[in-house]
Amino acid sequence: MVLHLAQDVAWMLVLGVLQCLHLRLWTEHRRAGQWASGLLFGGVCILGMMDPFIDMPGVALDGRSVVLGIAGLFGGLLVAGIAALLAGGYSLWLGHADMLAGLVLVAACTTLGLLYRAAVARGWATLGALPLLAFGMLLQWIHLACLALLPEPIPAAQWTPMALSLLLIFTPATLLLGSVLQEGQRRDAIDLALRESEARFRSLLQDIPAVSVQAYAPDGTTRYWNKASEQLYGFSAEEALGRNLRDLIIPQEMREGVREAMEQMFRTRQAIPAGELLLLHKDGSRVPVFSSHAYVQARGRPAEMFCIDIDLSARVRAEAELRIAATAFESREGMLVTDPQQVILRANRAFTQSMGYTDAEAVGQTLALLQAGPDTATSFQLLQQALRSQGQWAGEIWSRRKNGEEFPQWVTINAVHDEAGGVSHYIATLVDITQRKAAEEQIRQLAFFDPLTHLPNRRLLMDRLQRALAASERNKRTGALLFVDLDHFKTLNDTQGHEKGDLLLQQVAQRLQTCVRDRDTVARLGGDEFLVVLEDLDAAAAHAAAHVKSVSEKIVAQLHQLYRLGNLDYNSTASVGIAMYSGQGTPAEELLKQADMAMYQAKAEGRDGLRFFDPAMQAVVNARAALEADLRQGLALGQFLLYYQPQVDAQGRVTGAEALLRWPHPTRGMVPPVHFIPLAEETGHILPLGRWVLQTACAQLVAWAQDPVLGRLVLAVNVSARQFRDPDFASGVLALLHSSGANPRRLKLELTESMLADNLDDMVEKMAALGAHGIRFALDDFGTGYSSLSYLKRLPLDELKIDQSFVRDVLVDPSDAAIVRTVVGLAHNLGLEVLAEGVETEAQKDFLARCHCHVYQGYLFSRPVPVAAFEAFVLGSAQPASVDEVKAA
Numbered sequence: 001m002v003l004h005l006a007q008d009v010a011w012m013l014v015l016g017v018l019q020c021l022h023l024r025l026w027t028e029h030r031r032a033g034q035w036a037s038g039l040l041f042g043g044v045c046i047l048g049m050m051d052p053f054i055d056m057p058g059v060a061l062d063g064r065s066v067v068l069g070i071a072g073l074f075g076g077l078l079v080a081g082i083a084a085l086l087a088g089g090y091s092l093w094l095g096h097a098d099m100l101a102g103l104v105l106v107a108a109c110t111t112l113g114l115l116y117r118a119a120v121a122r123g124w125a126t127l128g129a130l131p132l133l134a135f136g137m138l139l140q141w142i143h144l145a146c147l148a149l150l151p152e153p154i155p156a157a158q159w160t161p162m163a164l165s166l167l168l169i170f171t172p173a174t175l176l177l178g179s180v181l182q183e184g185q186r187r188d189a190i191d192l193a194l195r196e197s198e199a200r201f202r203s204l205l206q207d208i209p210a211v212s213v214q215a216y217a218p219d220g221t222t223r224y225w226n227k228a229s230e231q232l233y234g235f236s237a238e239e240a241l242g243r244n245l246r247d248l249i250i251p252q253e254m255r256e257g258v259r260e261a262m263e264q265m266f267r268t269r270q271a272i273p274a275g276e277l278l279l280l281h282k283d284g285s286r287v288p289v290f291s292s293h294a295y296v297q298a299r300g301r302p303a304e305m306f307c308i309d310i311d312l313s314a315r316v317r318a319e320a321e322l323r324i325a326a327t328a329f330e331s332r333e334g335m336l337v338t339d340p341q342q343v344i345l346r347a348n349r350a351f352t353q354s355m356g357y358t359d360a361e362a363v364g365q366t367l368a369l370l371q372a373g374p375d376t377a378t379s380f381q382l383l384q385q386a387l388r389s390q391g392q393w394a395g396e397i398w399s400r401r402k403n404g405e406e407f408p409q410w411v412t413i414n415a416v417h418d419e420a421g422g423v424s425h426y427i428a429t430l431v432d433i434t435q436r437k438a439a440e441e442q443i444r445q446l447a448f449f450d451p452l453t454h455l456p457n458r459r460l461l462m463d464r465l466q467r468a469l470a471a472s473e474r475n476k477r478t479g480a481l482l483f484v485d486l487d488h489f490k491t492l493n494d495t496q497g498h499e500k501g502d503l504l505l506q507q508v509a510q511r512l513q514t515c516v517r518d519r520d521t522v523a524r525l526g527g528d529e530f531l532v533v534l535e536d537l538d539a540a541a542a543h544a545a546a547h548v549k550s551v552s553e554k555i556v557a558q559l560h561q562l563y564r565l566g567n568l569d570y571n572s573t574a575s576v577g578i579a580m581y582s583g584q585g586t587p588a589e590e591l592l593k594q595a596d597m598a599m600y601q602a603k604a605e606g607r608d609g610l611r612f613f614d615p616a617m618q619a620v621v622n623a624r625a626a627l628e629a630d631l632r633q634g635l636a637l638g639q640f641l642l643y644y645q646p647q648v649d650a651q652g653r654v655t656g657a658e659a660l661l662r663w664p665h666p667t668r669g670m671v672p673p674v675h676f677i678p679l680a681e682e683t684g685h686i687l688p689l690g691r692w693v694l695q696t697a698c699a700q701l702v703a704w705a706q707d708p709v710l711g712r713l714v715l716a717v718n719v720s721a722r723q724f725r726d727p728d729f730a731s732g733v734l735a736l737l738h739s740s741g742a743n744p745r746r747l748k749l750e751l752t753e754s755m756l757a758d759n760l761d762d763m764v765e766k767m768a769a770l771g772a773h774g775i776r777f778a779l780d781d782f783g784t785g786y787s788s789l790s791y792l793k794r795l796p797l798d799e800l801k802i803d804q805s806f807v808r809d810v811l812v813d814p815s816d817a818a819i820v821r822t823v824v825g826l827a828h829n830l831g832l833e834v835l836a837e838g839v840e841t842e843a844q845k846d847f848l849a850r851c852h853c854h855v856y857q858g859y860l861f862s863r864p865v866p867v868a869a870f871e872a873f874v875l876g877s878a879q880p881a882s883v884d885e886v887k888a889a
């Protein structure tokens, strides 16, 4: 019996081993494993039942109690249920007399095993050797109890050996089988834990960001490639696995070194030292990494090299940025870094050099170091406000260097924020803008100021005038624009040189400024023209006008004062035109025109005075424009004539004539020369007109040359300054004489004193050129202009003409009489002829004769008359005197 039962125990051990082995096969399919276990346990029960130990009829002993109990304990409900069904089903199929007892045994042992399992699960029981022994013993007691249910009672003599055999063999067999299964379960649990651990580890490696992990075989073949590696090197795991490390991410120049290092590592099992490397990205770029290496030899697997690479791109970038920032910090601009309390932490060299502080002196100070002094406190406060509210500020600030010198800086300050949004630093850049400001000021001066007088120029004046007019429209207060023009400035400029002219303009500018208030504007328009804007005057026009008048009179008086121009004492006068405004929206340009017109009127009225603009002046201007148009047309249509006024000697003999222009206009009537000659000079029409006069005069001389009486006359022709200045004048006159055939000795050109202001050398040269051909020269209007002995001596003149203004009052005005005497004396001293014009009375003639002036021209003898009347006058009068006779007289 014992042997038989031991055979059952052997089956049980086989069962235990099989159970342990097959469970490993079903790790992925747990439910199927349970079915298989149930079938295994049930199968072993059936095997035992097929070959029972039968000691007496009706009593069949086998190991099903142990197998089913253990199935319940280790397999659970499904395993034990399947095994119990198989064992019970087989028992029913056998249909032996002990069938009922067998079924009870199956049910009871299975249930006991399940109960034990539940107790262990709840912690009420354990699975140690003793509990298993107790469990085994309990199973056998159940077994014995079931034997008591057999239909044929077991004889008492059989009970004891049978009970002992069951208890002594199956109880330890239960312990044995339980222990085998328990060990199997323990190993499975360890394996499971290991697998889970490895799975966790792999998933960790696989998904861990920023740590690139790869594994390589000894020959460099890639075995493992996590996601971070995909990102770092650009190769997907599919692309990388199976390829050689050296072809993948090792740059050409490093490949041999890597091969040798790996070879040594696998030989010596010593990991390659960690270090920074520049490896290859899929796109060919270089990837900076910190690479650590591990030699891994897992059980049952070939050795591998694990590489753990950390991307250093961000750090390399940060280092580059730091280097850039450090280079930028040492730029040519001053830079400061402060803490949130604006205490300077760092200052660059440009700052310390510009401010004159050493680095140590600057560090530890606050931004207030930039502030020049209390005067700039307001802008510094604004800076602080802007930093608080916006975190940045840019603007101009006056700073003071260590040596006390103040200078302007352009400062930009920006707050640097930390991750929490608070201010961690302030960064300030500073640029010395002294030179820029000087350049700006220079540009402003050039753009808006007259370089000679430093007064505002026309542009700035117009701007200020427009503002003044706009203000006047708003506040209804009046103002005035004064147009100040120096009289005879050109004469000074041309005779004394531009330096003197410039000195005069500068002094005029100074004097004008002393005549007005600070808020008024004095500007120079150009040349000798100045403008004064008097702003914010009385709202009542009459009061304002009275004030303007007094200011203008002050200006006229001031400008009349003697000037000291270097070594020259100079007298000048000015004419002032005034245009008032009173918020009526008069445009600035219009006001300027009005003041200009008023100034012209002041000049027309004798200069050295002032004149308010009057609308009637507009009519004058319009008339001027119309006259100019007529002049042009008159020239084209040949409307001009020459009249001739005789020049006679003391005996009443005609010595010559002055040719005088006449313009018999179809609608205007006879237009006097004083009306159109100045306009012709201004507009340039005098050139063709003068040429026509000379042509006509030459033609007349040629005509007279045929006559023995008229042929002895000298014809005087007026030449205007503009004409004479023409570089072609002399050659033109000679060409005319040549082409006409007129005798140059019969032509006398009358020059005026005003043209002496022009280039004297040029004038002398031209006169000499013409005089060489016999042409004579008379100086007209002598005594009215800039009379100077020095030029009288230099000019190759033949005659002085005493102006009619002196002759007119020569008998009543002692000073005129004195002038006449002086001029005659002067002429004689210089060896010049002298002619008095405007002689209207015998008394005047007598006086002149007493003064030794013996040639006259005037209404006393004849008015200017047409050529026919003149010829009749000559031929009807006493025999004309020759020039030489006159000279002799």
Ligand SMILES: Nc1nc2c(ncn2[C@@H]2O[C@@H]3COP(=O)(O)O[C@H]4[C@@H](O)[C@H](n5cnc6c(=O)[nH]c(N)nc65)O[C@@H]4COP(=O)(O)O[C@H]3[C@H]2O)c(=O)[nH]1
Pocket (backbone or CB within 6 Å): 645, 659, 660, 661, 672, 673, 674, 677, 690, 693, 717, 718, 719, 720, 750, 780, 781, 804, 837, 838, 839, 840, 857, 858, 859, 860, 864
């Ligand atoms: N009250 C008064 N006047 C007398 C008497 N005798 C002559 N006159 C006037 O005095 C002016 C003399 O001419 P002027 O001084 O050269 O002054 C001239 C001259 O400067 C200019 N002028 C005339 N014709 C020409 C010309 O062909 N060319 C140029 N450039 N100027 C001319 O126009 C000016 C005025 O010419 P006119 O009106 O013809 O005026 C003439 C003449 O008519 C007199 O006894 N009493």
